Amino acid sequence: MTQRTANHQLKKLIDESGLPYEGIARAVRAVASESGQRLGTNKSAVHHWILGAEPSGATPGYLAEALSRRLGRRITREDLGLGSPVGGEDENIGLTLDFDPIETLTAIGEADVNRRRFLATSAYSMAAAMLPLETVQEAAARTRTIRSGAVAGHADVTAVRDMVKLFMDMDERHGGQHGRSAFVQYLVTDVASLCRGRFASDEARAEALSVASAGAHLAGWKAYDSGEQGLAQRYYLQSLALARASNIPGQDGFVMRTMSQQGMKLHRPEHCLALAETGWDRAKGRVDGQVEALFAITHAHALAKTGQTRRALADIDRAQAALATGDEVPFWALVWGPPAATVHSRTAKVFETLGDRRNAARQYATAAASRPGTTYARIIALDLVAQAEQQAKQGSIEQACTTWDRAIDTMAGVKSARTLKAIRSLRSDLRPYRVRGVRCAAELDERARVFLAHQC
Numbered sequence: 001m002t003q004r005t006a007n008h009q010l011k012k013l014i015d016e017s018g019l020p021y022e023g024i025a026r027a028v029r030a031v032a033s034e035s036g037q038r039l040g041t042n043k044s045a046v047h048h049w050i051l052g053a054e055p056s057g058a059t060p061g062y063l064a065e066a067l068s069r070r071l072g073r074r075i076t077r078e079d080l081g082l083g084s085p086v087g088g089e090d091e092n093i094g095l096t097l098d099f100d101p102i103e104t105l106t107a108i109g110e111a112d113v114n115r116r117r118f119l120a121t122s123a124y125s126m127a128a129a130m131l132p133l134e135t136v137q138e139a140a141a142r143t144r145t146i147r148s149g150a151v152a153g154h155a156d157v158t159a160v161r162d163m164v165k166l167f168m169d170m171d172e173r174h175g176g177q178h179g180r181s182a183f184v185q186y187l188v189t190d191v192a193s194l195c196r197g198r199f200a201s202d203e204a205r206a207e208a209l210s211v212a213s214a215g216a217h218l219a220g221w222k223a224y225d226s227g228e229q230g231l232a233q234r235y236y237l238q239s240l241a242l243a244r245a246s247n248i249p250g251q252d253g254f255v256m257r258t259m260s261q262q263g264m265k266l267h268r269p270e271h272c273l274a275l276a277e278t279g280w281d282r283a284k285g286r287v288d289g290q291v292e293a294l295f296a297i298t299h300a301h302a303l304a305k306t307g308q309t310r311r312a313l314a315d316i317d318r319a320q321a322a323l324a325t326g327d328e329v330p331f332w333a334l335v336w337g338p339p340a341a342t343v344h345s346r347t348a349k350v351f352e353t354l355g356d357r358r359n360a361a362r363q364y365a366t367a368a369a370s371r372p373g374t375t376y377a378r379i380i381a382l383d384l385v386a387q388a389e390q391q392a393k394q395g396s397i398e399q400a401c402t403t404w405d406r407a408i409d410t411m412a413g414v415k416s417a418r419t420l421k422a423i424r425s426l427r428s429d430l431r432p433y434r435v436r437g438v439r440c441a442a443e444l445d446e447r448a449r450v451f452l453a454h455q456c
Contacts, residue, residue, distance in 0.1 A: 004052030094234030122230030176225025253282030289325030
C-alpha cells in the first residue's frame with residue numbers, strides 16, 4: 001500500500017484560518033453551492049486531506065476560494081500543496097485583466113463550448129471581484145492582438161452587432177440555455193475575428209470592441225442563468241477589459257454594475273457597493289438619463305444591502321427622475337429590456353431588502369407589466385415569482401397562488417436554471433399551506449411538480 005505524505009501546506013493554512021475542520025468543510029460547501037454544486041464535504045474529509053488525500057473534482061478550487069475569503073488574500077491550488085490540475089487545465093483563465101482580452105475570451109469560450117467541467121463548476125472569486133476597482137484608472141485594456149485581413153468598416157460592425165442583439169433577444173425570450181453553445185461559438189469566431197482585423201477608422205475599432213464587450217457580457221449572463229457563477233465572472237471581466245479598450249462612454253461602468261449585482265445575488269456584499277459606486281462614477285455625465293437610472297437603482301440596492309436605508313431611498317428617487325430625461329439607450333444597456341422595467345424590478349429588490357413587502361410586491365408587478373411579454377418571458381416570470389413570494393409573506397396566499405400561476409404560464413418554452421430554481425422554491429414555500437389543506441396551494445404544487453417533471 002502506498003504511504004500518503006501529510007499535506008503540511010494545507011494544515012498550515014487551515015491553522016492560520018482559525019477554523020475547525022467542520023468550519024472548513026462548511027465554508028467549502030458554501031462556496032460550491034454558489035455555483036449550484038452540492039458537496040458532502042465534512043470534517044472527516046478535511047482530516048483526510050491533511051493526511052495526504054487529494055480532494056476530487058472541483059473541490060480543490062472551492063477549498064482555495066474558501067481559504068482566500070477567510071485569510072483575505074488569494075490562495076491557489078499550489079498554495080494548498082495540491083499541485084497542478086489533471087490535464088494541465090488553466091484554472092485561473094480569465095481571472096485577470098493582465099492579458100489581451102480577445103485572446104483570453106477566445107480561450108474561455110472554446111473551453112465553454114467544449115463544456116470543460118473545470119470552468120462550469122468553478123467558484124466565484126472574491127479576489128477577482130476586486131480587480132475592476134484596483135484597475136479602474138487604466139485607460140484601456142491590453143489589446144495586443146496582431147491585426148490582419150480585410151479592412152472592416154461601420155457596416156461590418158453593424159452586422160455583427162445585429163447578430164449579438166438577436167442573441168440577446170433570444171436569451172430573454174427563451175432563457176440562457178437556449179442557443180448558448182451557438183452564441184459562444186459565434187463569439188469566439190466571428191466576433192473575435194472582427195476584433196483581430198484592421199479597421200477603416202478609430203471609430204469603427206471602438207464600435208467593434210464595444211460589440212465584443214456586449215457579447216462577452218451576454219456569454220457571462222448565459223453562464224449566470226445556468227448557475228455557473230465562476231464562469232460568468234470570467235466572462236464579465238473580459239467584457240470589462242473590452243469596454244475599457246473601446247472607450248465607449250459608460251459601458252465599462254455598466255459591466256461593473258453587473259458585477260455588483262452578481263455579488264449581491266450571491267450574498268457576497270464585500271465589494272458590491274464599491275463596484276456600484278465606481279461604475280456609476282464612470283458613467284455620470286457620459287450617458288443618457290435612462291441609462292444613468294440603471295446605475296442609480298443598482299447603487300440603491302447596494303446601499304440597502306449595507307443598511308443605508310435613507311440613502312437607498314434617495315437613490316430610488318434619483319433613478320425615477322432620471323428615467324424622465326432623454327431616450328438614447330445604447331444596445332449594450334438593453335440587456336434586461338426597457339430601462340423603466342429594470343428600474344422597477346431593482347426597486348422591488350431594494351424594498352424587499354428593507355423588509356417593505358407591500359411596496360416590493362407592487363414594484364415587481366409594475367416591472368412585469370412594463371416589458372413586452374413575448375420578448376422578455378424569463379425576466380417577467382422571475383418578477384412574477386418574486387411578487388408572489390412577497391404576497392405570500394404578507395399572508396395573501398390565494399393572491400400569491402394566482403401570481404405564481406401566471407409565472408408558470410410565462411415560463412413555457414424558457415430554458416433557464418433560474419426559473420427551475422424558482423419553481424423548486426415555490427414548492428418549498430407552498431409546503432406549509434398544503435399541510436394545512438389550502439386548496440389553491442395543493443393545486444398549484446401539483447402543477448409545479450408536473451412542470452418540473454417535463455423539464456427534466
